[in-house]
Amino acid sequence: MEYVTVQDTEIPALGLGTWRMKGPTCRRAVATALDCGYRHIDTAQMYGNERQVGAAISGAAVDRDDVFLTTKLAMGNRDHDSVIESTETSLRKLQTDSVDLLLIHQPNRGVELGETLGAMDELVDDGLVDHIGVSNFGVERLHAARELADAPILTNQVMYHPFWDQSTVLDYCQIHDIMLTAYSPLAHGGAASDPLLSEIGARYDKTSAQVAFRWLIQQENVSTIPKSTSPEHIEANLAVFDFELTDEEMRAIRRPSTTRTASSFVRARLPF
Template identity: 60%
Template sequence: MEYETIQDTDIPKIGLGTWRMEGATCRNAVATALDLGYRHIDTAQAYGNERQVGQAIRNSDVSRDEVFLTTKVWPMHRKYDAIIDSIHESLARLGTKYVDLLLIHWPNPAASTSEVMRALSDARSRGLTRHIGVSNFDAEQLESAQESADAPILTDQVQFHPYSPQRELLDYCQANDVVLTAYSPLAHGGAMHDEPLATLGTKYGKTPAQVALRWVVQHEGVVTIPKSTSRAHLEENLDIFDFELTETEMEVISRPSRVRTGLSMLRGRFGV
């Protein structure tokens, strides 16, 4: 496993995302991931699976302090007290005294950024989380959140894959000591059928998905949390640190496309 070090914190380059995982499927996926060597697990209040994630961590042979655990606050909790109360509820469901990273799940235009970030900052000062961050914020929104927070923002978690390389946001994060956490790095399966990725996979003896993940983590200041429930795919996702793409190959893979990004989101939402 490789790590991204930022703000004196080591974050595993590859983690497990748990969006749309439920019940025993979620518990088994997290348990399998931990058994294989994953030490970065991502969940959220909105996912409805914090309890299952917490159970899997507690039942594993891995110590809690070895797991980098992230959860995200439902953005409809927009007032200070509601946010703090929801964090305590998350910790109770997870069965832990703290999370390693606490995010606001996405910007709510009806919420005060100052009030939201004050609540997250106070959660950190109370020991409910080691770090705070945001999710689905653009560069301008991230800058505003940084100005409003009393604690450093560790990450912005956003969709990031070859069709959505987030160049403006990535530049901002790299210049401001913020790690970019990439969700949907395989474009909801779109990367699996991508010709340039397949061609490079043949060259390196890797699958298109592995090439896409390598492209993601080879960026400076980027970590990723692909979702998988299959042991074989979980193993495959970890097996990306024994080859390196050239600068030219990195550019070939990166093809910003609103159409492909939109199609990937439809696949994720509706399975089309």
């Protein structure tokens, strides 16, 4: 495993995302990931699976202290009391005394950002949360969060893959020692069938998906949290630390395309 080090904190560069995972499927996927060597698990209040994630971690032959666990505040839990109460509920569901990272899941302009961050600071002071961060924030709002919070903003979790440009956000994160956590690293499946990624993967005996993950974690301050419920894919996704892309390959892989991103997003949600 490789690690991203920001603010003197080491975070596994590749973790398991659990969006849209439910019930026993979620519990099995997290248990499989931990058994394979994952030590970074990402969930959220709005996913409705914190209880299953907690059960898997509790039942694993892995010390809780060795797992970097992230959850996120739901849109409706942004005022002071809701932040505190919902996080305490999350901890009970996750069967843990604290989480490593608590994120604001997405901007909510109905509640002052300072109120939300102030409550998150209290959770840090009380030892219920180790680090705080944000998700789906642009640079302007990320900067505002840094100004308003007492605790450092550890990460901004955003969609990032070869077809979606995040260079402005990434530059800001690198300058200010913040991790960019990339979700949807396969462009909702579009990267898995990309001819260029396949061609590059053949040089290293790797899949297109593995090349996409390697492209992300080879960038400074970037981690990624691919989602999978397949034991084979969960194991394969972790096999990205035994090769390195060239500078030329890194440049070639980056091909921003709003059209490709949008089409992959829609295709992934079709019922057939």
